[in-house]
Amino acid sequence: MTVVIDRTKPTPPPPGEGSGPISAAAKARAKGFTLGLYKPRTPIYPKLVHGQWRRIKWILLIVMLTIYYVTPWIRWERPGALPDQAVLVDFAGGRFYFFWIQLWPQEVYFITGLLVISALALFLVTAMFGRLWCGYACPQTVWTDLFIYVERAFEGDRNARMKLDADPWSFNKAWRKIGKHAVWLGIGFGTGGAWIFYFHDAPTLIRHFWIGQAPATAYIFCALLTVTTYAFAGFMREQVCTYLCPWPRIQGAMLDEHSLQVTYRRDRGETRGPHKKGATWEGRGDCIDCNACVVVCPAGIDIRDGSQLECINCGLCIDACDEIMEKVGRPKGLIAYDTDAAVAARVARQTPIYRLLRPRTAYYAVALTLVSALMIWGMTHRSALDVHVLRDRNPMFVRLHDGAIRDGYTLKIANRGFYPKDVAIAFTGPPGARLRTPGAATDGEALRVRVEPNEVRAVRVFVTVPAAAIDAPNMPAAFALRADGDAMTVKTNFLSGAANAR
Amino acid sequence: MSHRETDEHSGVETTGHEWDGIRELDNPLPRWWLYIFYGCIVIAAIYWVLMPSWPGVNSYAKGVLHQSDRVEVAKQLAELQHLRGAEGAMLRTASLETIEKDPKLQAYALAVGQSVFGDNCATCHGVGGTGAKGYANLRDDVWLWGGSLEDIQRTIQVGIRSDNPHARQSQMPAFGRDQILRPAQVDDLTEFVVALSRRPANVAAIKRAAPVFIEQCSACHGPQGKGDIKQGAPDLTDADWLYGPERADIRNQIWNGQGGVMPTWEARFSPETIKALAVYIHANAGGQ
Numbered sequence: 001m002t003v004v005i006d007r008t009k010p011t012p013p014p015p016g017e018g019s020g021p022i023s024a025a026a027k028a029r030a031k032g033f034t035l036g037l038y039k040p041r042t043p044i045y046p047k048l049v050h051g052q053w054r055r056i057k058w059i060l061l062i063v064m065l066t067i068y069y070v071t072p073w074i075r076w077e078r079p080g081a082l083p084d085q086a087v088l089v090d091f092a093g094g095r096f097y098f099f100w101i102q103l104w105p106q107e108v109y110f111i112t113g114l115l116v117i118s119a120l121a122l123f124l125v126t127a128m129f130g131r132l133w134c135g136y137a138c139p140q141t142v143w144t145d146l147f148i149y150v151e152r153a154f155e156g157d158r159n160a161r162m163k164l165d166a167d168p169w170s171f172n173k174a175w176r177k178i179g180k181h182a183v184w185l186g187i188g189f190g191t192g193g194a195w196i197f198y199f200h201d202a203p204t205l206i207r208h209f210w211i212g213q214a215p216a217t218a219y220i221f222c223a224l225l226t227v228t229t230y231a232f233a234g235f236m237r238e239q240v241c242t243y244l245c246p247w248p249r250i251q252g253a254m255l256d257e258h259s260l261q262v263t264y265r266r267d268r269g270e271t272r273g274p275h276k277k278g279a280t281w282e283g284r285g286d287c288i289d290c291n292a293c294v295v296v297c298p299a300g301i302d303i304r305d306g307s308q309l310e311c312i313n314c315g316l317c318i319d320a321c322d323e324i325m326e327k328v329g330r331p332k333g334l335i336a337y338d339t340d341a342a343v344a345a346r347v348a349r350q351t352p353i354y355r356l357l358r359p360r361t362a363y364y365a366v367a368l369t370l371v372s373a374l375m376i377w378g379m380t381h382r383s384a385l386d387v388h389v390l391r392d393r394n395p396m397f398v399r400l401h402d403g404a405i406r407d408g409y410t411l412k413i414a415n416r417g418f419y420p421k422d423v424a425i426a427f428t429g430p431p432g433a434r435l436r437t438p439g440a441a442t443d444g445e446a447l448r449v450r451v452e453p454n455e456v457r458a459v460r461v462f463v464t465v466p467a468a469a470i471d472a473p474n475m476p477a478a479f480a481l482r483a484d485g486d487a488m489t490v491k492t493n494f495l496s497g498a499a500n501a502r
Numbered sequence: 503m504s505h506r507e508t509d510e511h512s513g514v515e516t517t518g519h520e521w522d523g524i525r526e527l528d529n530p531l532p533r534w535w536l537y538i539f540y541g542c543i544v545i546a547a548i549y550w551v552l553m554p555s556w557p558g559v560n561s562y563a564k565g566v567l568h569q570s571d572r573v574e575v576a577k578q579l580a581e582l583q584h585l586r587g588a589e590g591a592m593l594r595t596a597s598l599e600t601i602e603k604d605p606k607l608q609a610y611a612l613a614v615g616q617s618v619f620g621d622n623c624a625t626c627h628g629v630g631g632t633g634a635k636g637y638a639n640l641r642d643d644v645w646l647w648g649g650s651l652e653d654i655q656r657t658i659q660v661g662i663r664s665d666n667p668h669a670r671q672s673q674m675p676a677f678g679r680d681q682i683l684r685p686a687q688v689d690d691l692t693e694f695v696v697a698l699s700r701r702p703a704n705v706a707a708i709k710r711a712a713p714v715f716i717e718q719c720s721a722c723h724g725p726q727g728k729g730d731i732k733q734g735a736p737d738l739t740d741a742d743w744l745y746g747p748e749r750a751d752i753r754n755q756i757w758n759g760q761g762g763v764m765p766t767w768e769a770r771f772s773p774e775t776i777k778a779l780a781v782y783i784h785a786n787a788g789g790q
Contacts, residue, residue: 394630398641398788401740406642406788438785439602450605457605460612462788 023294023302041239043165044300046148047158047292051319057136057145064142069190072197076100079418082454089199095454101379102454104416106386113375120371124364126254128356130261130337134247135314140240143191143233144298147184154180158295184234185226192225238299242310249309258355262313263338264293264304267346272304275328286330293317293335303335384417385486389479396495403467405496411459411479415451421483422450425461429477429494430469436462451483463494470496593774598651601781608781615782618775622767623783631786635746636762640783644742646734649787653731655780659768662734666766672734677718678757687714692753698727698738699747 076086076099083090088097096103096111103110125132134141154176155161164173196218197205208214209222232240241248255261264287272287287304294302296317299310303317321335342352392408400406415421425447427433436443438460451457461479477494481487508515509527517526531539549555554570556563564570583590589610593601601607620629626637633639638646647657647670660666663673677683683691687710694711697703716725722735729737736744745755754760767776 392630394628395632395641398632398639399741400643401737401742403741408641408786408788436788438781438788439604439608458609460785464788 023297023300023305042300044238044298045158045161045295046298046316047295047320048152049296049316049320049323051322053315054319057314057316060136061142061145064137064139065146069194072194072202080453082418083201085201087198088201091199102416102418104386104414107382110375110378113371113378116371117368117375120364120368123254124361124368126251127256127259127358127361127364130255130259131248131251131311131313134241134312135262138312140232140245141312141314143187143229144237146187147233147237148298150183150187151180154183181234184230188226188229188233189222191229192222195225196222238310238312241299241312252309254360255307256358256360257341257344258339258358260337260339261307262303262311262315262318262335263307263340263343264335265333265338265343265346266304267343269304269334277328281330286325286334288324288328290324292320292324296320307340382416383486383488384415385421385423385481385483385488386414386416387479387481387488387490388412389490389492391492391495397497399497400464404464405467405470405494406462406464407494407496409461409463409479409492411461411481412456413449413451413459413481414456415453415483418453420450420452421486422448423481423483424448425459426480426482427461427463427477428480429463430465430475432466432469433477433494434464436464465494465496473497590774593777598655598777598780598784601777602651602785608785611778611781612785614775614778615780615785618771618779619782622770623779626764631783636744636760638744639742641787642742643788644737644740645731645787646729646736646744648731649784651780651784654783655776657764658771658776658779658783659766661766662764663761664763664766666768669766670734672722673761674722674735674755674759675718676757676759679759683714683718683756687711688753688756691715691719691756692749695727695738695752695756696749699741700739 071087072085074086075084076097078084078097082102083093083097085097086099088095090097094105122133151161155164164176167173193209196209196214199221200215200218205214205218209218236244266285268285269287270285272285272289275281275284275288293304294317296319297303298314298316299312301308301310303311315337318333318335318337322332325332325334339352339354342354345352388411390410390412392410396407398406398408411425413423425435426445427435433445434443435445435447437447437449440447443462443464447459447461449457449459463477473496475494475496476491478489478491480489506515506518509525512527514527514529517528519526551565552567552569553565554562555565589607592607593611593614596604596607601611619627619631623631623640627633627640628637631640643649645653647653647662657670660668660670662670675682677691678685678688690707690711691714693703693707694715697708715727719727722733723729723738724735727738729735736742741747743751745751745760767779771779
């Protein structure tokens, strides 16, 4: 029921043959759902493995965690009272800072665009190389890896852990368990603790945090992420991927027979079976059925069952198998990143063809390019000036003593830049229009106002049009704003009530 | 109480109450309901101890927490005052012109002014400040008592024909009602005033009314009918009519000499509030 693509799997052995399921997932599956409302979790004790993919995973783990923990502490000089934190989601001030970029809440479409790009990139990578995200970059994978590392440090490797769990309670068992959970909680706290720095000035918050002066949200989210990290990486682990995460279900739509995935090359491996040293390899497969690939699997599956929903494509079984192949003197790569199509081709004694360019990948690549181009265009053409014109509605117009009509507008001028802007406001519409703002000495054909950086200034503008120039109750008009390099024109109307005045 | 009996269908005892042949079964309450009920009793007992709950003769039991909404409100108001501190203090000391010129202070004064205007002034002058017949339009450029910041501030402070000793005072005589002029003279004067605002009028009547206007009206409205801000006398040559532009309106005004009352706000508003209101009204009138 959980198999995504099942082209490589040979017909299942008839019942009664073989020794039954060996992977934790297969065992759990075999138990079925008869025991209760929820399927009980079969504990998984992944064995430590060494090799190329494990090394890459360690390196990525360090890189990812470093990015996560260090980012909020990067300083980025900004003028004035603006925060000097390079990456900051300032909810209180309603700003998002990312190095040289500063986004306002109304520009949230940039975030949407970024999410669309991320999704498309994920689609493309998955269609070409399989679940790289799941296996290497997903926080669930990274933190679970870290937690298993801690578990191993306290309780030993797979066999020691299984024995410890089976043993009755003792001082030895107690201190190992307590130590493990304490460190887990510590890591959880560190995760939650780092998270909140993205939302406040980190150096200030870390001081305030310990003396109880930080905002309640900081404590709440720190506690929340402590608990979720502890629970997700400590207890739920592969269940998060299998049951909580929608992505394994969705990615079935991205993968096809040409996607690179961690694959058991059954063309080479079958017929599997134990192999005695010195015996011939003729007439049998390379798989010696040692289960090395199964015991290292953090998802608790048997990769030889074919590609499965639970498989996060982490490549640890490749390392495990390579080690064995080396020992028994067979070529490496019995389990490797390969495609179902290639395996099928080799089974049929044809030359496997690898096709990275397929309609699917082409669509994703084109969509990704388009959205990225749009985003880059949007970011580079983003104006630091933003204007909204609000017409007075009550009254819509005022008749002056000489019959001239005056309309009131509120111009909300946002300066999204880092420096003050002198904005020139001009009005186009009925001829002879005069502009005035309260506090200005005189009226004129244009106004000049200063807008401080990172602020929205509401400017009241009154436009007076002489009676002679008024020929319609509703005349099209526009405000044109200019400020060193940025220009913007906003359409509006000049209402005069001419029809009912005459 | 009636005798106990058992319902034959369910085997449950009844309460002995009967309505139209329907008897009430004495089933036990659901457990969850009962626990919530007990829980409420416990919470009530705790609440008694913690919160003010027992009335006394002159006072009441304060409760362990000394919770008081009155004190909370006072605290929040004090906090609000503290938050407003900088701008509030500036409003007190800064001149009206400074307030209007400084973008931050202006924005603050406009916000304060808008809320005060909506609560107090809009009743007569309208939410938009455009007034109505007999209530001045505060959005145009016609100001009976002057439209400068200081003039507006003063008018708000003392009011017009109010009970304030310094109120702006002026009273147009009721020329017709008090029989100062004959009805025919009032009719002629009406034509004259219509003509002042460059509208067609009866030429003979204008001729007859000219000496009357000089004699009776020019002292306040000026020989050209341009009005006098010092006396609150309106300009009769423009298109703005407080009591209506039609002949009937104008005749009615000459006959009755109406004068509205604007209350004095000195006692009700703080000086800062009046300042903010003046800036708000001045700004919305185009700021001239």
